[in-house]
Amino acid sequence: MHGSGEAHAALPPVLLVHGFASTSAVTWDGTGWVQALRAAGRAVITLDLRGHGESDKPVDGDSYSPELLGADLLAVVDSAGVGQVDLIGYSMGNRVVSAFASIAPERVRRVVIGGAGPHELFASWDLEEARAVLLRDEPSRNPLIDQLLRPAISAGADREALLACIEGVQGAPLSIPGDIPTLFVAGENDPVPEGARELALDWDADYVSIPGRDHVSTLTARAFKDAAIEFLA
Numbered sequence: 001m002h003g004s005g006e007a008h009a010a011l012p013p014v015l016l017v018h019g020f021a022s023t024s025a026v027t028w029d030g031t032g033w034v035q036a037l038r039a040a041g042r043a044v045i046t047l048d049l050r051g052h053g054e055s056d057k058p059v060d061g062d063s064y065s066p067e068l069l070g071a072d073l074l075a076v077v078d079s080a081g082v083g084q085v086d087l088i089g090y091s092m093g094n095r096v097v098s099a100f101a102s103i104a105p106e107r108v109r110r111v112v113i114g115g116a117g118p119h120e121l122f123a124s125w126d127l128e129e130a131r132a133v134l135l136r137d138e139p140s141r142n143p144l145i146d147q148l149l150r151p152a153i154s155a156g157a158d159r160e161a162l163l164a165c166i167e168g169v170q171g172a173p174l175s176i177p178g179d180i181p182t183l184f185v186a187g188e189n190d191p192v193p194e195g196a197r198e199l200a201l202d203w204d205a206d207y208v209s210i211p212g213r214d215h216v217s218t219l220t221a222r223a224f225k226d227a228a229i230e231f232l233a
Contacts, residue, residue: 012084012109013043014232015077019091019115020169021152021162023053027090027219036225042232045085047076049096050165057161064168070099077107086232088112090219091192095120095172105177112228113174114185115218117196122170130166134159178203183231185224187213206231 014037018027024046028034037044048055050072051064058064073096077085086109089097094116101108125145132138133149140146152162176182182205186193192215200207208227210218218224 011042011233012086013045013080013082015045015047015073015085015087017047017073017087017089017093017097018049018052019089019093020121020165021052021148021157023048025053031220033088033219033225037229040229040233042086042229045076045080045082047073049093051158051161052165057158059158059160059164061164061167064165066095066099066169066172067103069096069169070101070103073097073100074104074107083107084109086110086112088114088228088232089116090114091116091215092121092169094174095169098172098174098176101176101180105180108177108180110232111176111180111182112185112231113176113182113196114224114228115187115190115193115215116174117184117186117193118174118199119194120169120171120174121192122166125166125170127163127167127170131163134163174199176203181231182206183208183227185210185218185227187215187218187221189213190215190218 016028018024028046034044051057084107087097094113097111129140129142129145133140133145182203184196184200184205184207186196187210197207210221210223213221
């Protein structure tokens with residue numbers, strides 16, 4: 001995995017975990033997150049998940065098990081030389097955050113879950129349709145598959161690695177140990193985190209809805225940044 005970071009004395013660094021078919025530069029730098037967190041006095045650690053960006057791109061589904069992806073986060077935190085982090089995940093990145101928090105809960109102070117809920121998106125996908133789009137450029141009957149995969153293909157993503165990632169992450173749980181304070185953030189018009197409000201109630205976690213935002217535009221919302229920064233403070 002490819003990561004970058006810096007240390008801070010007062011509060012732990014914030015580890016940012018991007019979603020499927022994206023990169024840390026697109027998700028966090030390009031949307032103003034890194035700048036906003038640093039302006040709030042927070043150190044930031046970013047990484048490209050395996051299969052994405054500058055990281056290794058294995059093409060077998062087993063290489064993308066939640067446990068391995070979570071261990072990647074632990075390796076990044078270890079290499080940054082910090083004992084504990086706050087976590088902000090977006091979309092699929094929260095399945096990786098969940099795995100990391102389960103593997104090493106003592107390394108996690110607080111968690112912000114953005115754009116994700118109890119239902120793992122890939123569990124509703126037909127893998128053969130994803131394979132047809134990625135490997136044969138065929139259209140999908142599921143508009144969300146096309147919506148997510150076409151921009152990644154156009155941007156030059158590794159098609160076989162993305163397919164392997166879908167296979168490995170499909171059905172991964174969302175579970176944060178109960179003593180770790182957690183905030184859910186969901187766009188009002190985003191279908192991906194369906195059930196997040198109810199899950200937040202079950203967990204006695206905080207929940208913020210971002211008015212008028214969908215799965216893509218929620219990331220750029222200042223209200224999302226403000227809610228996360230306040231919660232992590």
